[in-house]
Amino acid sequence: MQETRLDTARIRAARQMIDPLFLDTPLYLCEALEPDLGCAVSIKLETANPVRSFKARGTEVVTGLLAANGSRAAVCASAGNLGQALAWSGRDRGLDITVVASRFAPAAKLERIRALGAGLELVDGDFDMARERAADIARHEGVRLVEDSLDIETCEGAATIGLELVDAAPSFDAVLVALGGGALATGVGHVVKALAPGVEVICVQPLGAPAMTRSWRQRRVVTTDSTDTIADGVAGRRPIPAVLDDLLLVADDAVLVQEASIIAGMRMLLDRAGLVVEPSAALGVAAILEDRDRFAGRHVATIVxxxxxxxxxxxxWIGAAPLREP
Amino acid sequence: MQETRLDTARIRAARQMIDPLFLDTPLYLCEALEPDLGCAVSIKLETANPVRSFKARGTEVVTGLLAANGSRAAVCASAGNLGQALAWSGRDRGLDITVVASRFAPAAKLERIRALGAGLELVDGDFDMARERAADIARHEGVRLVEDSLDIETCEGAATIGLELVDAAPSFDAVLVALGGGALATGVGHVVKALAPGVEVICVQPLGAPAMTRSWRQRRVVTTDSTDTIADGVAGRRPIPAVLDDLLLVADDAVLVQEASIIAGMRMLLDRAGLVVEPSAALGVAAILEDRDRFAGRHVATIVxxxxxxxxxxxxWIGAAPLREP
Incomplete structure (x- = not known):
């Protein structure tokens, strides 16, 4: 394999910097999904932790290094999950954290960022506008800008999931990874291709936010003017060139799925697996639903x-009435 | 502490017999619950595994010993979760498993028992009627009857949760445990009282199925004629004397909660923690809701x-419309 920016030894070392709360997450075959999906599906569950996403694996590494270097503050743009994770990890290490997010981000994510003690600034636009604003703040205040997917710690933190996947027995035929900015996909992809190259790495993105997938297919950065998807966690318009370069080395495929499939995937994960997941976490199941023949009889892992x-x-989304009367 | 039937060294050894899939489950502080509950609540999550309950910890030990002794079959009565777990563990070890359950048990539980290859026999009555029928089958066919809570392996398997709780730092002020037949409560209670005696062990049962709690309070077996609760997993009428004796040694308290509190707990776990739980798994949160003053400012662990x-x-139950049109 050609070399990505990531380093397997450094990824192993990263595990030592991450609170064990976020490591060795559940990984189990969910047989109840098999009749509907036509293949064996193992779930790697990244939601059973204090920030309910995988993002803390990266922010633990980022903030550990910042604290070791005597830094006092950091700022990031976030679709919601990175901000929550950075707020959690930063609070744990006495850092002042500022998060810039879209005011259209899910209220639950924004509330949790505030509750964790981070400063929250909302922009009247999307994630890429938040990125610009976060960069301004970092320049103006002279604090560290944490850039998801560009900063190698965010990729290598996410890559620790890959270590846990390749250590599993039996091995998988394919791993389905949500594709947004690319930290998760390049991180997991790097480890899988380095340590279990026979396992297919398939990235999945919504048709309504296809910039990185199109970029991967055309082998050059392709941006889009807008996004249109409920999968807020992966809705970027401007892929980062260095991340695309890595993705080109580790992804075997990148596929786009429809909103209806994402919703069907969320419903299936609730109904068959008892899991409440955000749209981004259902992308893997959506990809199977859209191409059953490709996966028939195989054993795939999907990262929730x-x-x-x-x-x-x-x-x-899943078709039930709201929980409470207005 | 006076001696229960359980043995801490044997519980440590039991960990070696249990598939690691079921061990070292997530344990994390869920801060989003704190504003509503007035205390710090850590969740010990036993649902992210192939049978979606803690019961496999016990059935792994039971079937491991059966297989080692050359047994070929076993039968149990189950409210649904033990049957699923025994079916899973038995299949893994080549055992023929028969499960007797109430035909009123949740369809999802019954379907999974069948899907896991166990023979399923339904009785037109409740769990205690299923117990009688399972005993008949065992006698008639000469196979091992697995009796939840009475069989020490079911208690000691569940007790491995206790080891994981007492190893956690920081320690808890109290552990809230669902109380049904008593395997979970005596198992976890034994370990907590042996290794962290300062931690309060509080058992929680529905007001609609109070037999074991009343027995604990009166220090003698009290049976009831019927049960009336949505918490199917803990709805027994006839406590087992040996289990009560153990419970009297390890439980600091046993409390009864209303159905409305169980439902409020389920809704809160969904809303604040993103967890779909069965009613029995919400008993701990229900107990906090009914007695906030008791827990105010403390750190409690609740086993989901x-x-x-x-x-x-x-x-x-939680107030949303059904997912699908009829």
Whole structure:
């Protein structure tokens, strides 16, 4: 394999910097999904922790290094999950954290960022606008800008999931990874291709937010003007060139799925697996639903990467009435 | 502490017999619950595994010993979760498993028992009627009857949760344990009282199925004629004397909670923690809701012991419309 920016020895070392709360997450075959999906599906569950997503694996590494270097503050743009994770990890290490997010981000994510003691600034636009604003703040205040997917710690933190996947027995035929900015996909992809190259790494993105997938297919950065998906966690318009370079080395495929499939995947994970997941976490199941023949009879692992949803929106999506009367 | 039937060294050894899938389950502080509950609540999550409850910890030990002794079959009565777990563990070891359950048990639990290859026999009555029928089958066919809570392996398997709780730092002020037949309560209680005696062990049972709690309070077996609770997993009428004797040694308190509190607890675990749990798994939160003053400012752990629900019933309970049109 050509070399990505990531380093397997450093990823192993990263495990030592991450609170064990976020490591060795459940990984289990969910047989109840098999009749509907036509393949064996193992779930790697990243939602049963204090921030309900995998993002703390990365922010633990980022903040551990910052604290070791005597830094006092950091700022990031976030679709919601990174901000929550950075707030959690930063509080634990006495750092002042500022999170810039879209005011359209799920209220549950924004509330949790505030509750964790981070400063929260909302922009009247999408995630990429929040990125610009976070960069401004970092420049102006002279504090560290944490850039998801660009900063190698965010990728290598996420990559520790890959170590746990390749250590599993029996091995998988394919791993399905949600694709947004690319930290999770390049992280897990790097480890899988380094240590279990026979396992297919398939990235999944919504049709309504296809920038990185199109970039991967065309082998050059392709941006989009807008996004249109309920999968807020992966809705970026401007892929980062260095991340795309890594993705080109580790992804075997990148597929786009429809919103209806994401919703069907969320419903199936609730109904068959008892899991409340955010849309991004259902991308893997959505990919199977859209291409059953490809996966028939195989054993795939899907990373359930986050569970932060506004519960009333969740019920609207999956077709139940809201929980409470207005 | 006076001696229970359980043995701490044997419980440590039991860990070696249990598939690691079921061990070292997530344990994390869920801060989002604190504003509503007025105390710090850590969740011990026993639902992210192939049978979605803690019961496999016990059945792994039972079937491991059976297989080692050359047994070929076993039968149990089950409210649904033990049967699923015994079916899973038995299949893994080549044992023929028969499960006797009430035909009123949740359909999801019964379906999974069948799907796991066990023989399923339904009785037209409740769990205690299923117990009688399972005993008849065992006598008639000469196979091992697995009796939940009476069989020490079921208690010591469940007790491995206690080892994981007492190893946690920081320690808890109290542990809230669902009380049904008593395997979980005596198992966890034994370990906590042996290794962390300052931690309060509080058992929680529905007002609609109070037999074991009344027995604990009166220090003698008290049976009831019927049960009336949605918490199917803990709805027994006839406490087992040997289990009560153990419970008297390890429980600091046993409390009864109303159905409305169980439902409020389920809703809160969904809304604040993103967890779909069965009613029995919400008993701990229900106990806090009914006695906030007792827990104010303390740090309690609650064992989320199972997540097997009929999803439409679940939505009826928590107040949302069914997922699908009829």
């Amino acid at each position: 990467c986050g569970g932060n949803v506004d519960i009333d929106a969740y019920h609207r | 012991c199972g997540g097997n629900v009929d999803i439409d019933a679940y939505h009826r």
